[in-house]
Amino acid sequence: MTIKGSCLCQSVKYELSDAEFYPVTNCHCPNCRKVSGVAYGTYLAVKQAKFRWLMGEDLVTKYESSPETYRSFCSRCGSPLAAFDGEDIRCITLGSTDGDIGKRPESHIYVSDKAPWFEITDNLPQHELRSPDTRPQYDPSSD
Ligand SMILES: [Zn+2]
Ligand SMILES: [Zn+2]
Numbered sequence: 292m293t294i295k296g297s298c299l300c301q302s303v304k305y306e307l308s309d310a311e312f313y314p315v316t317n318c319h320c321p322n323c324r325k326v327s328g329v330a331y332g333t334y335l336a337v338k339q340a341k342f343r344w345l346m347g348e349d350l351v352t353k354y355e356s357s358p359e360t361y362r363s364f365c366s367r368c369g370s371p372l373a374a375f376d377g378e379d380i381r382c383i384t385l386g387s388t389d390g391d392i393g394k395r396p397e398s399h400i401y402v403s404d405k406a407p408w409f410e411i412t413d414n415l416p417q418h419e420l421r422s423p424d425t426r427p428q429y430d431p432s433s434d
Pocket of ligand 2: 318
């Protein structure tokens with residue numbers, strides 16, 4: 292299944308093809324709260340090799356929010372596109388995907404840091420910090 296995404300102003304578009312999909316998580320850490328402007332960020336981790344920009348890559352700006360953790364956003368409209376833009380793995384923002392990608396959030400992470408004004412009302416598993424299954428193990432031999 293091919294997943295497509297774009298920013299608000301439509302200057303930046305991307306796609307993931309033949310992606311191996313990892314669990315979708317809601318991250319409640321303060322950095323995700325700041326960068327999203329809402330209670331938490333929702334992300335899908337994919338291998339960089341499966342990801343490509345279709346247009347507007349030159350407008351994508353990376354901000355290093357903590358050492359080696361890069362947040363990517365459209366410099367024109369400000370839409371967050373990826374939360375963790377590492378060498379091997381990119382965590383795309385679910386809000387930037389287009390259409391129904393057939394994935395749903397599977398857990399909450401960094402719940403110990405969640406906003407005091409937000410209450411989790413679903414029954415998804417909650418992890419104090421990172422869940423062991425949120426950052427996929429990168430296996431270059433599987434490419
Ligand atoms: Zn944009
Ligand atoms: Zn976070």
